Amino acid sequence: xxxxxxxxxxxxxxxxxxxxxxxxxxxxxxxxxxxxxxxxxxxxxxxxxxxxxxxxxxxxxxxxxxxxxxxxxxxxxxxxxxxxxxxxxxxxxxxxxxxxxxxxxxxxxxxxxxxxxxxxxxxxxxxxxxxxxxxxxxxxxxxxxxxxxxxxxxxx
Amino acid sequence: xxxxxxxxxxxxxxxxxxxxxxxxxxxxxxxxxxxxxxxxxxxxxxxxxxxxxxxxxxxxxxxxxxxxxxxxxxxxxxxxxxxxxxxxxxxxxxxxxxxxxxxxxxxxxxxxxxxxxxxxxxxxxxxxxxxxxxxxxxxxxxxxxxxxxxxxxxxxxxxxxxxxxxxxxxxxxxxxxxxxxxxxxxxxxxxxxxxxxxxxxxxxxxxxxxxxxxxxxxxxxxxxxxxxxxxxxxxxxxxxxxxxxxxxxxxxxxxxxxxxxxxxxxxxxxxxxxxxxxxxxxxxxxxxxxxxxxxxxxx
Numbered sequence: 001x002x003x004x005x006x007x008x009x010x011x012x013x014x015x016x017x018x019x020x021x022x023x024x025x026x027x028x029x030x031x032x033x034x035x036x037x038x039x040x041x042x043x044x045x046x047x048x049x050x051x052x053x054x055x056x057x058x059x060x061x062x063x064x065x066x067x068x069x070x071x072x073x074x075x076x077x078x079x080x081x082x083x084x085x086x087x088x089x090x091x092x093x094x095x096x097x098x099x100x101x102x103x104x105x106x107x108x109x110x111x112x113x114x115x116x117x118x119x120x121x122x123x124x125x126x127x128x129x130x131x132x133x134x135x136x137x138x139x140x141x142x143x144x145x146x147x148x149x150x151x152x153x154x155x156x
Numbered sequence: 157x158x159x160x161x162x163x164x165x166x167x168x169x170x171x172x173x174x175x176x177x178x179x180x181x182x183x184x185x186x187x188x189x190x191x192x193x194x195x196x197x198x199x200x201x202x203x204x205x206x207x208x209x210x211x212x213x214x215x216x217x218x219x220x221x222x223x224x225x226x227x228x229x230x231x232x233x234x235x236x237x238x239x240x241x242x243x244x245x246x247x248x249x250x251x252x253x254x255x256x257x258x259x260x261x262x263x264x265x266x267x268x269x270x271x272x273x274x275x276x277x278x279x280x281x282x283x284x285x286x287x288x289x290x291x292x293x294x295x296x297x298x299x300x301x302x303x304x305x306x307x308x309x310x311x312x313x314x315x316x317x318x319x320x321x322x323x324x325x326x327x328x329x330x331x332x333x334x335x336x337x338x339x340x341x342x343x344x345x346x347x348x349x350x351x352x353x354x355x356x357x358x359x360x361x362x363x364x365x366x367x368x369x370x371x372x373x374x375x376x377x378x379x380x381x382x383x384x385x386x387x388x389x390x391x392x393x394x395x396x397x398x399x400x401x402x403x404x405x406x407x408x409x410x411x412x413x414x415x416x417x418x419x420x421x422x423x424x425x426x427x428x429x430x431x432x433x434x435x436x437x438x439x440x441x442x443x444x445x446x447x448x449x450x451x452x453x454x455x
Contacts, residue, residue, distance in 0.1 A: 002208060003321060004175065006216040010223060010325025017227045018274075018281045018329075025234045026277035029257045032241035039243055 125149050161406055166204060168297060168402050171319065172311040173207040174200050175214025181206075202310070216319055223316035226288040227281075234284070256284065260441070267445045270341075270452030275445060278333070282326070283441040289317040290394055290433030294426055297401045317394040317436075320387070327387030330444045334382070337451040346454065351375045386443055393436050397429055 129149060177183070179196045183206065200217075201207040207214060237253040246254055260283060264276045292315040304312040316322045338347045354375060356367040404425060407418035 002173075002211075002214065003324070004173075004210070004212045004214040004216070006171075006214075006219055006319065006321035007325045007328070009215060009220045010322045011329050013220070013224050013227060014281075014285075014326050014329045017231055017285060018278050020231055021234070021281040022274060022277035025231065025238045026257070026280060028238035029234070029241050029254065030261065030276075032238075032243055033254055033258065036243040036246075 121154075125152055128152060164406060165399075165402055167311070168301065168398075169313070170204045170311045171207065171216035171313050172200070172218040172309060173210065173214050174198070174217050175207065175210030177201075177206060177210060181209055216313070216321060218311065218313050219316045219319040219322050222292065222314055223285075223289055223322050226292070226316070227285045230284045230288050231281075234280070256280070263442065264445055267442065268449045268452070270449065272337075272448070272452065274333075275448055278448075279441045279445055282444055283437050286317060286326075286390065286440050287433060287437040289315065289322070290436055292316070293318075293394060293397055293401065293429060293433060296422070297398070297405045315394060315398055317390055318398045320391045320395075323391040323394075324383075324387035326390075326440070327383040330386060330447060331383035334447050334451045337448060341452050342454055351379070382443075382447055386440065386447075390436050390440050393432060397425075397432055400425055401429075 129145075176196050176198050177193055179193055181193045183191045183193065183202070185191060186202075201210060201214070233249075234253060237250050240250060241254075257280065260280045261276060264279050268275050295314065300314045301312040313319065335347075338350070342350065352368045352372045352375070353364075354371055356371055358364045358367060401422070404418050404422045407414045407421070409415075410418075
């Protein structure tokens, strides 16, 4: 328990160590640690940003994919509609064409029949005239009996 | 046995002292003869009596040597790590050192509210150095003295913090810093005002004049008590711990049963002491921070 020069020696030693620590130890260590802390914080920030970007990109990709799908569905639907329309139109035109052809054919048939009737009528009147001439023994003046002949032909 | 025990204990508590013996001192030689010194001499003390006779003109070579050696060791370690410090991934020793630095940095930030480039490194020095000095307590008490005894060194007290000179020396350094920063931050007037105008003050100048010496007395006592308690707390704790280790070590020579018990006790006390040495180092550091923080506070 003697107080002696050791006290002074210890004070000086303490001072030297504190000075040394303040000059050569503390600033280096703390600077390095703070810089590392900043680096880590930046890294984490970047990672967060990247994660957010990725999320955004994925969202956008999903959106685009959905839009594309919708578009494709729309196009297919339109195409189907168009196809149906074309088929319908084709059916319609085919039907009307058929009707037209049938109508034309019927008209022709009728015409032909009329023509045949006409021809027959004419032949009948000629036959009638020829018959009558044979019966009468002389030729029948066609012009004189024209009126009669026409009447006959009409009655047939 | 009683005489032996006393010798053993006092031998363990005597520092290796180098100092100036006064003229007329009678030295007792080992062969029983005596020599009277004709003039004052600087010499190694042969025992506690001579060390006591040297008075203030003496140096505890062991305390200073160990304290300087341990401080240099820990400072060298930290300095090497500081040179190696980088911003990449730290590893090994650097990790450990940075853990301590961060712990101290946080403690200082919490307790010290001023701005100072000194307080944090000061705290680091105190914590690591005091810890190292206290740590010597965990080395079995006889190992190093026996080793040095074999080399012809009679006395060797290996725990510097059981030397009141060492602990008070550090406390006085802290005290000097307190005074320095008090005056630097508050000015001489502010510092003197702090000593004389608290805790009693009055608007009446006559009453105030009476209060001033009372305040000065109270505040001076409070101020002086800080370094004294700071130094003596560490000293007391470490001295008591060392003492108990010595007493336990005494039991080793008292038969097998007591020896075994001493082994258990030694182990238990050492485990407990791990806590004590760390805590004392922390307390010394913490109080230094608080005192310096008070010195920086401007009212």
